[in-house]
Amino acid sequence: MKPMTKPAALLSAVLLSACSMAPTYQRPAAPVAAAFPSDSAGAASRTSVPLPLRADARSAVDTGWRDYFTDPRLQRLIASALDNNRDLRTAVLRIEEARAQYNIQSADRLPNLNANLADTRAKTPAFLSSTGRSTIGERYDVGVSVSSFELDFFGRVKSLNDAALASYLATEEARLAAQIALVAQVAQAYYTERAYAEQYALAQQTYEARARTYKLTQQRAEVGASSRLDLRSNETLMETARAAALTLARQRAQAENALTLLVGQPPASAASGAMPSDAQIDVLNALPAGLPSDLLSRRPDIRAAEQRLKAANANIGAARAAFFPRISLTAAVGSSSPSLHGLFDSGSGSWSFAPQLTLPIFDAGRNSANLTLAEVRKNLAVADYEKTIQTAFREVADALAARDYLGEQVNAQRAVQEAQADRLKLLQLRFDNGVASSLDVLDAQRELFSAQQTLVQARLLRTTTAIDLYRTLGGGLK
Template sequence: MMKHSNAALAAALLLAGAISGCSMAPSYQRPAAPVADAFPAGTPPVGAATTAAQGTQAAIDTGWRAFFPDGRLQQLIETALANNRDLRIAALRIEEARGVYRIQRADRLPTLNANLGESRSRTPGFASISGQPQTSGRFDASLAIPAFELDFFGRVKSLSDAALASYLATEEAKQAAQISLVAEVAKAYYTERAFAEQQVLAESTYDARKRTFDLTRQRVEGGASSLLDLRSNEQQMETARASALALARQRAQAANALALLVGQALPAGTASGAPQPTEDAQADAMSALTAGAPSDLLANRPDIRAAEQRLKSANANIGAARAAFFPRITLTTSAGSASRDFSGLFEGGSGTWAFAPQLVLPIFDTGRNLANLDVSHARKNIAVADYEKTIQTAFREVADALAARTYLGEQVAAQRTVQEAQAERLRLLQLRFENGVASSLDVLDAQRELFTAQQALVQARLLRMSSAIDLYRALGGGLK
């Protein structure tokens, strides 16, 4: 008897494995990318030949260590990848999704339990044949498969496929988070450095205006200048001092933002020391990336891959909703032995078995299954729209970065020319003022315009560096 029961159990397992593989999910078709076949070409700046870097390398093949040669920045990125809480949450989301997928995948195979139990009961005298109370006992040992669903219509398989796609989407989301983190740390670092450079310029401007103020005061005391000139010089001097203090505050706040991204206090010396102006050669090298075709983004951008995995998950859930309209067949079976005494539990003739298939056919559910199917179709349509929007957003980010690459190089060059011209104008006016030919108001005006030109040049350099980082991120760089 025991051999026959084991054979029946094995046959049931083989049958379950053979029939669990169908799916009623729609055949997945990737939606067409709702963007142009090529990125828009930038228009050369008016009145100048463009010097925008021509792409020579792919962003996805360029590791962030090679893209960011600054040693302090590399240290910050390494620390951020290890300590940033948003990235840590993304990693934990992967563990959560992996666990959900493993749970769902386990439902596709039978659960085998080993059972060992004892039961005792007492029958009162009026209910027994002998008229005397009787006590009986029983020992049971068995292997059992509890309520295993025979997946004829692929409901369990569809749920497993949906869980797998959700798990893969979280992995892609973590990669997207890492790319964004690398880019944000770099932009925050260069922003802090730009504020530091502007602060130094403001302090040097204050020193220059203070010298002019002191000279004007001497001339007022000698009767060569008026109090109006003195107060105008004082106003410009204090304006420079206020700008230096404001930039010091902005630099400190930028350092705090950088520390938040890094996930811990900044290493000593990271946001201190003399700031170095952004080198144009470095910006040229960082901008030298091959844009490729928009279709390349589908493979290079993890956020697009994550959106597609979410679409696949929604598509698989349609299969589960469709299968709910059909019968659900479950199988409960067991094989073992039973005896009144524990010593005779495994003796001959004590074998037991049970085979209990069950079929549940939905007949009237007040439209529940139909509503679930409608919901699954709606969620798929939402996932399609989300996928298409993600592609369009990626296309725009690359196009914006390419446009910035086309124009910002010339903008930096033009702003540098403005600064040089203002510096020379101030030098000439200071000579004329010292010789009594020009007024202090002329010098003040030149100092103000030079300070504005210097600050604008720093901002233009920062914009160019930020646009290079944006292009690197938008093309899928930053994982290595």
Template sequence: MTKPDTRLGTLLLAGALAGCSLAPAYQRPEAPVAPAYPAAGPDGAGPAAADTAWRSFFSEPRLQQVIAAALRHNRDLRAAALRIEEARAQYTLQSAERLPALNASLGAARTRTPAALNQSGRAGVGERFDAGLSMAAFELDYLGRVRSLGEAALALYLASDEARQAAQIGVVAETAKAWFSERALAEQYALAAQTLAGRQRTFELTRQRLDAGAASRLDLRQNETLYQSARVAALTLARQRAQAENALTLLVGQAPAAPPAGAGPDDAALDAMSALPAGLPSELLARRPDIRAAELRLKAANANIGAARAAFFPRLSLTAALGSASAALSGLFDSGSGNWSFTPQLQQAVFDGGRNRANLSLSETRRHLAVADYEKTIQVAFREVADALAARTYLGEQVAAQLAARAAQAERLALLQLRFDNGVASALDVLDAQRELFGAEQALVQARLLRTTSAVDLYRALGGGWQ
């Protein structure tokens, strides 16, 4: 067999052995959660959250504009996109290790040999010209070490993309919740401002009556207390609304081009938003990108074990060169000027101070950590869905009960006002009824906000938000 045939056979054998891998067979861990959600309540019949685009779930045009701006300008999403580029570059670098690196060279050398070292006894000047291709220390991956590292890099790259999708879903949900919170605070502030105006008029009227001798100082102080309390409530809500606007600006990444306006969703819209089918916990493994990202990180850790195991075995590398050499530039490519070299090398660590064993132990420990992270991610997702389903079960009834309470307080105030006008009830009774009606109206706004945010949380927990 000729030398070229020997080289070809060696390469074919290395290629056949390259299919080997010392990485352990990957098995998805069992989901450490119950097979069904507790207190899930009646399930919706609409499309799954993961199949519902956020523009379909949030139908308010101004809110859609704000969410779209957040997806363009949010700094967390910008950082997530850059992490994808980083992971892609790392994967490209690792993939390049599976291919030989070829270098072209063209060189010239001019040397002077002293007379004492020259056979002719005279000093001489020699020239040499070289041109060729070379391949330096290309590892023949017969145990899959390089391939395992490439698989780990690919899994981390895909995990970074899943993490970006999870971040996008989070930005959509948090932007919507910030929008609805600002709207609820605006509605509460409007109620507080209306109450404040009424109590200020009553306070001024009582002061005029005191000046005329028709009211006592006790009546004045009672009305002043109610007026100042309403003023405190209005100022508190104004501060909270301004802070909610700042939170929305931070999520969007700039001041929203479409400022919040209008009221929050009504009860019919809330019923539609809450009517998402929960499905089974096992379906979350495919729906939620954070769970998919955790599993990909687990696969990367599993592949790294294969690379760590392969380090215990000899490493086979190949160095080769092909070119031509001549004493004159004009004869560099003449017949007979060709040269080549072929240098396979087998390298085995004899003593490494326990480095390979420690690296294998580190890889196995990181795999155990990745399993724990994967299982915790599933448990957190299960808890988020279960909490949102529990909120859906009770908040609808809570809003209905609060509506009834507000209606009862409004009727009570109307009856007491009628009795006061006829001299049967006292002004204190009317003021107390006004205060309780104001509290019932504020509680109703807060209950509707809780139901709205729980619907958004359920949408996010089930994997919706990015289509």
């Protein structure tokens, strides 16, 4: 056992002193402006100024989705989606896959210790035997061994280990990004279904009212009090409302199917609830944007892209180390004996120590090509990282721009609806007094129905934009 002292000391020194030939990692500069764009020219032309955000408003990353979405049914749907959504489940399994790959790679940094027990028998023919007779020899061996352990002088194994770790961390960040996206998708699908339900109710009410008007007009036409043109115009409006109701019923059913897919199972309760009020939407929009530099730590997709960049950087170190000698050790210590009962007798100890050095001399440019490939892949990772930042910047900027304008758009559309409703009342009075024609009343009914539908769509757009802002700022994890 004494001769193993020096190899063991050498092995320990190598394990402690292994370095990496990977380039020193430096985070690329963010290829975006220092602040999100502000539309000062547009703001100057507005009829009103949006209310300022509260000074105590919490950031998106500090606002859990249960605090952000207060609708109880929506909360249940999001919780169910986090448990049952297959895309998120796949992302979790990807993490397990990456963790296993990292564990496999990190195992190469330590020697594999194996226990061996062997029984060897060999027959020697008579013409080869020193005694002139055939003999059968036996040998028994028992011990432990280290097989082909690489001494990582140039950091090849360490670089591969670092790359595997970064890939694992990137997969974990990708899972977090998938969770944030899922929370936002469920909320948007839920409110989309609620908007279709509200539009369908309006269309159904409009159809029923127009059906009654058509029936009265039909009765008047039968006694000559209304013209055929009035009858057909009323029929057109009635059937238009009916077609709109059928279209919205189909869209609502498809929205429910999309929500079921996101949740991962049929919703436990029937569809209920309503679109959030304007005050609730204001609360959803009350999120401070911060600075673009904050996105680097807030958004898991950006952190995932950076981890992929670190993995590519580490792979350059492994490719560089391939140009240098590779030293591996094979060692064993144990006991050998020609008989089983003498295997552990005094003096039966045995050992072997076989270092091996491999120096690349000619590989037809393989190592150079591998290094070039690693460098190109790093450049690709840099481009992907920068594009991810730019995409995140654009998403936040779009959501902020929408927040600035959609509140006013909803107010304007509500004013249109109120004006159309008042116009219809006035025209109905004029028609009852014989001043206005029935065509004017029918046109006002059509315009009011269109204004009602457009208002619901504008409120839905403002709601989904608030959810987008929450997602793009990194909210949805808690």
